[in-house]
Amino acid sequence: xxxxxxxASTSAPESDYLMLALVLxxxxxxxxxxxxxxxxxxxxxxxxRMDRGQIMKKTWxxxxxxTIATMAVFFGLFVWGADLYVRLFRPPAGALQIYVVGKQWMxxxxxxxxxxxxxxxxxxxxxxxxxxxxxxxVIHDFAVPAFRIKxxxxxxxxxxxxxxxxxxxxxxxxxxxxxxxxxxxxVGEVVVMSGADYENWLAANGAAGxxxxxxxxxxxxxxxxxxxxxxxxxxxxxxxxxxxPPLAGLYGSPVTLVDGQVVxxxxxxxxxxxxxxxKRRVAxxxxxxxxxxxxxxxxxxxxLVAYIKSLAPExxx
Amino acid sequence: MSVAxxxxxxxxxxxxxxxxxxxxxxxxxxxxxxxILYMLTITIFFFIGGIxxxxxxxxxxxxxxxxxxxxxxxxxxxxxxxxxxWFFLVPAVPVTLGNFLxxxxxxxxxxxxxxxxxxxxxxxxxxxxxxLVALYAGGVDTGWTFYTPLSxxxxxxxxxxxxxxxxxxxxxxxxxxxxxxxxxxRLRAPGMTWYKMPVFxxxxxxxxxxxxxxxxxxxxxxxxxxxxxxxxxxMFDPTIGGDPLLFQHLFxxxxxxxxxxxxxxxxxxxxxxxxxxxxxxxxGYKFVAWCSVAIAVISFLVWGHHMFVTGQSVYSAxxxxxxxxxxxxxxxxxxxxWLGTMHKGYIRFDSPMLYALGxxxxxxxxxxxxxxxxxxxxxxxxxxxxxVVAHFHYVMVGGMVSAYFAGLHFWWPKITxxxxxxxWGRAAALIxxxxxxxxxxxxxxxxxxxxxxxxxxxPPEFQVWNVLSSAGAAxxxxxxxxxxxxxxxxxxxxxxxxxxxxxxxxxEWQTPSPPPTENFETTPTVTEPPYNYLPAEALDRHA
Numbered sequence: 001x002x003x004x005x006x007x008a009s010t011s012a013p014e015s016d017y018l019m020l021a022l023v024l025x026x027x028x029x030x031x032x033x034x035x036x037x038x039x040x041x042x043x044x045x046x047x048x049r050m051d052r053g054q055i056m057k058k059t060w061x062x063x064x065x066x067t068i069a070t071m072a073v074f075f076g077l078f079v080w081g082a083d084l085y086v087r088l089f090r091p092p093a094g095a096l097q098i099y100v101v102g103k104q105w106m107x108x109x110x111x112x113x114x115x116x117x118x119x120x121x122x123x124x125x126x127x128x129x130x131x132x133x134x135x136x137x138v139i140h141d142f143a144v145p146a147f148r149i150k151x152x153x154x155x156x157x158x159x160x161x162x163x164x165x166x167x168x169x170x171x172x173x174x175x176x177x178x179x180x181x182x183x184x185x186x187v188g189e190v191v192v193m194s195g196a197d198y199e200n201w202l203a204a205n206g207a208a209g210x211x212x213x214x215x216x217x218x219x220x221x222x223x224x225x226x227x228x229x230x231x232x233x234x235x236x237x238x239x240x241x242x243x244x245p246p247l248a249g250l251y252g253s254p255v256t257l258v259d260g261q262v263v264x265x266x267x268x269x270x271x272x273x274x275x276x277x278x279k280r281r282v283a284x285x286x287x288x289x290x291x292x293x294x295x296x297x298x299x300x301x302x303x304l305v306a307y308i309k310s311l312a313p314e315x316x317x
Numbered sequence: 318m319s320v321a322x323x324x325x326x327x328x329x330x331x332x333x334x335x336x337x338x339x340x341x342x343x344x345x346x347x348x349x350x351x352x353i354l355y356m357l358t359i360t361i362f363f364f365i366g367g368i369x370x371x372x373x374x375x376x377x378x379x380x381x382x383x384x385x386x387x388x389x390x391x392x393x394x395x396x397x398x399x400x401x402x403w404f405f406l407v408p409a410v411p412v413t414l415g416n417f418l419x420x421x422x423x424x425x426x427x428x429x430x431x432x433x434x435x436x437x438x439x440x441x442x443x444x445x446x447x448x449l450v451a452l453y454a455g456g457v458d459t460g461w462t463f464y465t466p467l468s469x470x471x472x473x474x475x476x477x478x479x480x481x482x483x484x485x486x487x488x489x490x491x492x493x494x495x496x497x498x499x500x501x502x503r504l505r506a507p508g509m510t511w512y513k514m515p516v517f518x519x520x521x522x523x524x525x526x527x528x529x530x531x532x533x534x535x536x537x538x539x540x541x542x543x544x545x546x547x548x549x550x551x552m553f554d555p556t557i558g559g560d561p562l563l564f565q566h567l568f569x570x571x572x573x574x575x576x577x578x579x580x581x582x583x584x585x586x587x588x589x590x591x592x593x594x595x596x597x598x599x600x601g602y603k604f605v606a607w608c609s610v611a612i613a614v615i616s617f618l619v620w621g622h623h624m625f626v627t628g629q630s631v632y633s634a635x636x637x638x639x640x641x642x643x644x645x646x647x648x649x650x651x652x653x654x655w656l657g658t659m660h661k662g663y664i665r666f667d668s669p670m671l672y673a674l675g676x677x678x679x680x681x682x683x684x685x686x687x688x689x690x691x692x693x694x695x696x697x698x699x700x701x702x703x704x705v706v707a708h709f710h711y712v713m714v715g716g717m718v719s720a721y722f723a724g725l726h727f728w729w730p731k732i733t734x735x736x737x738x739x740x741w742g743r744a745a746a747l748i749x750x751x752x753x754x755x756x757x758x759x760x761x762x763x764x765x766x767x768x769x770x771x772x773x774x775x776p777p778e779f780q781v782w783n784v785l786s787s788a789g790a791a792x793x794x795x796x797x798x799x800x801x802x803x804x805x806x807x808x809x810x811x812x813x814x815x816x817x818x819x820x821x822x823x824x825e826w827q828t829p830s831p832p833p834t835e836n837f838e839t840t841p842t843v844t845e846p847p848y849n850y851l852p853a854e855a856l857d858r859h860a
Contacts, residue, residue: 005766018695019765026685033652033681037674040659041666046596052661052852059601059657063650070649074642074688081692082635088694089631104471138467139561141626141701145767148698152627154562155466156555159628172776176701176769178460180467181388184772276558293556 008171008192009147010164014084016148021080025073088149091162095130098123099211099306101298102133102140102153105182107173108299112306114207114214119188121173123165124198130162132267136298141177144190152177156275158268165192215307218300222292232311245285248311256283270305331734331831346431347834352417353732354438359405359413360801362445365452366400369393371794374787380777387773391458392474394771398461399479403486404445406713407575410582411528412437412493414724415521417732419497421825421832422515424506424841429499437492444485451478460771462572465553465564469545477546480539487532490578494528497521506824508843512606515823515847516599519606520585523613527574527581531617535571538564562627569620577616579713580680581609583720584651587673590727591655592848593821594670595662596855599848601654608647615644625696634693641691648684652677663855667819668742672723675750679715683708686761704764707757715753722749722800729804730814734831737811741803749796755789820858822849 007013044052056062098121101108109117123129133142135155142161143150146169151161175186193201208214219225219232232247255265258281263269272279274296277289296304332349335341342350372393376384384390416434420427428434451457457474459467468476501522505514542564544550551558592599599605621629621637655677664670686708690696699705722745729737763782768775775783817826822845828837 003762003766015694015698018692019689019698022689022692022695026682026688029685030681033656034678036656037659037677040656040662041664041674044595044659044662044664046663046665046855046858049856052663055597055661055852056600056657059604062657063601063604063654066653067646067650070646074645075639077688077692078639078642081694081696082638083694085625085634085638085693085697086631088697138471139464139627143701143767143769145698145702150626150697150700154555154628156561157628172767174767174769178391178462178464178467178771180471181391181458183391184387184769184774187776276555 006146006167006169006171007148008165008167008169009144009149010166011084011088012146012148012166018080018084022077025077088162091130091160092128095128095162096124097130097132099302100131100133100142100153101136101302102142102175102179102186103136103298104138104180105175105186107142107175107186107188110211110299110302111202112211113202114210115202115205116207117205119173120191121188122191122193122198122201124195125165125168125192126195128162128164130160132302133159133161134271134298134302138179139177140175140179140186143174143176144171145174146171147190150176156272158266158271165190168192168194168197211303211306212310213307215303215305215310218296218303219307222296224304227289232308242288243285244289245282247308251309251311257281258283267305267309270308271301274301274304330833331829332834333734333831335834344435346427346435348416348420348428348431348434349732349832349834351434351438352413355408355412355416355441358438358442358445359408362400362404363797366397366405367794367797369397369400371790373397374790376773377775377783378787380775380780382774384773388458390773391460391771392456395457395460395474396452399448399457399483401713402461402575402579403483404441404448406579406717407486407490408441408493409579409717409721410586410724411497411521411524411578412441414586414721414728415497415524415582416493418728418825419500419518419521420504421731421828421836422518422823423501423504423509424824424837424843425500425504426836428496429503430496433492434496437489437496440485440489440492444482444489447478447485448482451475451482454478462568463539463542463564464568465542465545466555466559466561469542469552469564470549470554477543480543484536484539487536490528490532494525494532497525498529501525506841506843510843512603513843513845513847514606515585516588516602516605516609517582517585520581520588520609523609524578524581527578527613527616531571531574531578534567535575538567538571541567562624562629565624565627566620569623570617573620573623574613574616576709576712577612579717581612583676583680583717584609584648586720586724586727587655587676588651589821589823590669590673590723591658592850593727593819594665594667594673595659596665596820596850596852597658597662597848598846598850599654600657600660601650602847605651605654608650611647612644615640615647619644622691622696625693626700638691638693642688645684645687645691648680652681652684663852666743667726668737668739668746669723669727669819671743671746672719672726672749675746676716676719676723679711679719679750679753683711683713683716686711699764701770702764703760703768703770706770707760707764710757710760715757719749722746725800725804727819728825729807730818731825731830731832733808733811734814735807735811736814736818737807738803741799745796745799745803748792748799752789752792752794752796756786756793757789759783759785759789820854822847 099110107119109121133153135153140153147163149163171190173188173190227242227244228247250265254262275293376382454475457479459472541552545552553559553564619641622641759782763779768779814830
């Protein structure tokens, strides 16, 4: 019988301390409630003819006392949980980015060096890892209990989740959101390796170029370069006849949309521009960008995003 | 009981003797008969939902699953959820005990709209039939939550049919809620001021407000879902222009308040039983009464706590977390007041009281674990694991079903005119308490260890906990079958019940058991405060 769960990330011990506090508070309250219930049940049983004395008539002092006490305990727990949550969901700077695509019923993972794996995720120990999550179909949920982390994986959106593994080993990866017939088989493993082992693994699983290089090939092959220029330099170049915005230096910069709104061109924005160009169209260009929805898979879009990102190396979000 | 038994038998004929034909039942507008019709209907659904979950627990005995097909497994737990939530828990107490007792407790002849009351039962039956057709055709595989875009574009189950069933049962809910609100406002007997009403009515009133305000949102949401599924109108699927999270916002805007539709009436029942069997006034009557209203109001503002890990903004997560703690405060206050009621009482341990004490214990555990999932960082780990399953079963089954049984035993003599066998009642209460904890406590642990919900197969290290849970479910099944047997038996062989077998206060105990069709021979006038229990009388009875 297993009672304990491995603490394999930096946030796991923190999450467990919070859980322990909740357990201790619950035990105290349960002892109080069950204790009073049993004591009263025994002491004031109807067959006990003991004199009950004066019965309290004014109760509001007690009511206010236990209301305030309850609120104080609850507020403490709220602050504790909120503090950790806010830190858990703020992505750290300089993290290693890994791309995760969920689909019925598998996890497809791509590393920046172009390495791909299915239903397993290899990460180095002691390094901050940021996962960029998206889904090709329904809502999934990426959960690693040993790290105490979890995040929904939504179609049409990039969500991010970060962790830092602290202990080499192999841990469960679960899909926690019902996603259809194969839900319980949408499981895998997270393999945490030492830095050297991880480098070896990357080398042994070397792919045809980095993610950005693979993206560049897609950029040419799907005709993106026809309008945006062969190096994403924009549509006013001699090799392009159509006015299309330049992509070099786009990533991380502010973009003015047709409705006057200004957004930062992050992964999600570029994703939307490729699949649903009408959603957030940039100002001062004609609406001629075709949608690549149904043509490009989420994996391909990720490669394109990586390529466009690589065109602006000085800007990091 | 000796005092009550020598009372003269009632002269007016009881509602049960007012016609013996099928027609006299199916076309009745008597709230008491409609309550009986409802009781029979929801009992059928309770056992349908129970059979579905028996297969689920059987499947989980082995890590690779005892049922071969994952699709079948998904359809079983989905049907369990849909049936239990909308066809048992939401209606359970309001349409049976509430329907029967509300007019009696306010001293009225019937509800404000007796025909709408009958209509609500017919809507419920139609909804139930539509659901049974969907079930017979193969059921749904989306869970009771119907999350999009799985339910709208990917599921191969009969989602649209099930959604229609839920929409129709929603109208039945709205009709009941409307009827209760108007009746409480308009039909109270002379002297029955708001602060003289039993707390059960306060909680039914709060429940009705939620029913009337929240249920339409559910109907709209499911209609949108059906539109996307049948006509491919882009609502929730991003590939056709929808927003995948919009459905969850709308769904939980109904479904979180609905949790309180399920539990508030149970709290009301317990607030009647604890004073009656402690022979003592309800401690802090006004606090308990207003806590129901507070719960109803705050319940509309906590839906986002189902979405802490979906990618909603951190700021909304913070607001929803603190509001979720806030909604737990009135529940805690109620628990302390029930304990305060027992203090210095003259406590008897008849079956209703045993169920009510079971309710307090299990509801406290369910409520406390609710704090874990309201705590943001803890929820990140626990969300969508068996911990959550255990949490809401402690509240819904440990709490609500215990309260329903408590109320059923308490008012059984009033409803049927017969006493149930007391020893069997106590035994069942005990078996249910033990079986319940054996079933659901292991799920807290296996949930903390990371086992996700709705898994057909699971890693072998979780097996011990699942076997324990399935064993508990078998005990629980016996516990639930027992009342079905002995209560049915009591209809034929049970001892005749007196007008007030428990020496309880409240207008319903002043009219014969079972009550006449007109409820009261003359409209009662209320002068006494509620729960006017006199310790001296209790002392005399046990002399």
